[in-house]
Amino acid sequence: LDFAGRTAFVTGGANGIGLGLVRALLAQGCKVAIADIREDALAAALKTLDNQSVLPVQLDVASRAGFADAADRAEAALGPVSLLFNNAGINLFQTIDESSYDDWDWVMGVNLNGVINGVMTFAPRMKALGQGGHIVNTASMASFLCGGAPGIYNTTKFAVRGMSESLRYSLAPHGIGVSVLCPGLVKSHIYASDEVRPAALSGGAKPVDSAAVDRLEQLHQFGMEPDVIAARTLEAVQENRFHIFPHPEFRDELATVFGEILADFRDYPQDAGFDQRVGFEAMR
């Protein structure tokens, strides 16, 4: 895939990984729409970029109508999009049993519906354009590794991974690749997610634990640089690889997880008359 001259749309592009992707795409000669809910962050990002090929678009990815409108604005200014990075995401660390429906609606709305809205908006346009392209959905190592506290986050990221893998099959005949980005810790602003929580979904929120936010902020200082993640992501896109694992140290942990999954199988006698895998193959 040749990046130069293509138009890219990056959600959550005003900070962290998204901004790293924007810089990397510009360096490859792309035009880039940066979509983000934060106008202050968009303005700050634009200043640091100082580039004519960038368009800031204020967007809440959880909004279907907002997404379609943002896509129209981006394509009118920069031309048809053939590279899509569904990257916007937020974090909320609390167990599922301690969460409210407002918590679910907020995190699912951004982390899962935001990706769905990106795909539903752009996949038909990219197919109709007929110039191939690529979609990268940002999940996380939390799309494989679970804990109690990231319960809702885990749920959304597992879903993004599953959705991306299915989409990869259906878009391949159109020359459109799909990848899922699974970082570990990143040097980013995700610890400040609560600042972008909509008032309408704040009724059921627990009071913000500012000591915990401070701890997270400190932890994220040790995260991987977004520019490194972005470079590894574009390399994977070029190679049309599905999984993008920028942090090599998680390989052993995944081996353990897959081992634990396989260990749950038992040597039950198999139905002699029919191999049940045939049914699954038929669904594909």
Ligand code: NAI
């Ligand atoms: P970040 O907070 O630095 O950047 C995310 C951007 O998304 C922010 O600019 C924020 O304003 C924007 N955003 C939030 N809600 C939005 C909405 N409703 N609509 C549009 N934009 C919205 O965070 P980071 O870390 O760069 O996050 C990017 C992605 O990476 C997320 O999907 C996150 O879950 C994922 N990730 C982050 C990790 C980390 O350690 N920070 C680890 C693994 C995955």
